[in-house]
Amino acid sequence: DAKTTQPTSMDCAEGRAANLPCNHSTISGNEYVYWYRQIHSQGPQYIIHGLKNNETNEMASLIITEDRKSSTLILPHATLRDTAVYYCIVPVVSTSYGKLTFGQGTILTVHP
Amino acid sequence: GAGVSQSPSNKVTEKGKDVELRCDPISGHTALYWYRQSLGQGLEFLIYFQGNSAPDKSGLPSDRFSAERTGGSVSTLTIQRTQQEDSAVYLCASSPRMTGRETQYFGPGTRLLVL
Numbered sequence: 001d002a003k004t005t006q007p008t009s010m011d012c013a014e015g016r017a018a019n020l021p022c023n024h025s026t027i028s029g030n031e032y033v034y035w036y037r038q039i040h041s042q043g044p045q046y047i048i049h050g051l052k053n054n055e056t057n058e059m060a061s062l063i064i065t066e067d068r069k070s071s072t073l074i075l076p077h078a079t080l081r082d083t084a085v086y087y088c089i090v091p092v093v094s095t096s097y098g099k100l101t102f103g104q105g106t107i108l109t110v111h112p
Numbered sequence: 113g114a115g116v117s118q119s120p121s122n123k124v125t126e127k128g129k130d131v132e133l134r135c136d137p138i139s140g141h142t143a144l145y146w147y148r149q150s151l152g153q154g155l156e157f158l159i160y161f162q163g164n165s166a167p168d169k170s171g172l173p174s175d176r177f178s179a180e181r182t183g184g185s186v187s188t189l190t191i192q193r194t195q196q197e198d199s200a201v202y203l204c205a206s207s208p209r210m211t212g213r214e215t216q217y218f219g220p221g222t223r224l225l226v227l
């Protein structure tokens with residue numbers, strides 16, 4: 001997987017937008033950016049993914065820079081339940097291998 | 113629809129005993145993955161299946177670990193002669209295919225404690 005770099009931790013006030021950055025400067029042209037999160041004592045949960053266009057779903061928005069070397073996950077109105085470890089992952093594109101390499105991620109703490 | 117399920121949710125065993133962990137993937141998903149997460153650590157990839165085949169077993173920590181998948185569905189991860197360092201949360205995930213562009217859906221995990 002292409003190497004990703006994320007801040008170790010971030011804080012956000014409840015109701016405010018949480019903006020989580022990720023650097024992936026070695027990303028290849030056909031590699032997607034995926035975001036997962038892991039709430040304490042649960043399995044990882046898929047959030048969103050994208051190639052080069054900005055994406056939005058019911059959970060979050062993903063903004064990818066034009067050169068694709070970085071991206072930002074946006075939780076528009078963070079709640080206490082969004083407190084989790086957020087992982088930015090660029091999986092290897094392969095017809096035979098699809099494992100995910102989880103780094104340390106960003107610990108997001110949403111406070112009242 | 114039903115997500116990935118794993119059983120048991122918790123398992124306490126004595127050192128030296130064998131354990132079996134089960135994963136039921138989402139119906140129709142051909143790819144299945146096993147990961148391990150030790151306390152305070154990141155996820156460690158163990159093995160994957162495409163159908164019933166596991167092309168790469170190099171992620172398994174030792175030869176005490178084995179896994180199988182039957183009927184392209186249920187998978188079992190077996191740990192023989194468990195050791196205390198095997199204590200971890202074992203996570204299973206499935207995806208429709210295996211290309212690196214498929215979302216993986218994770219189960220809740222099995223928490224294994226080896227005394």
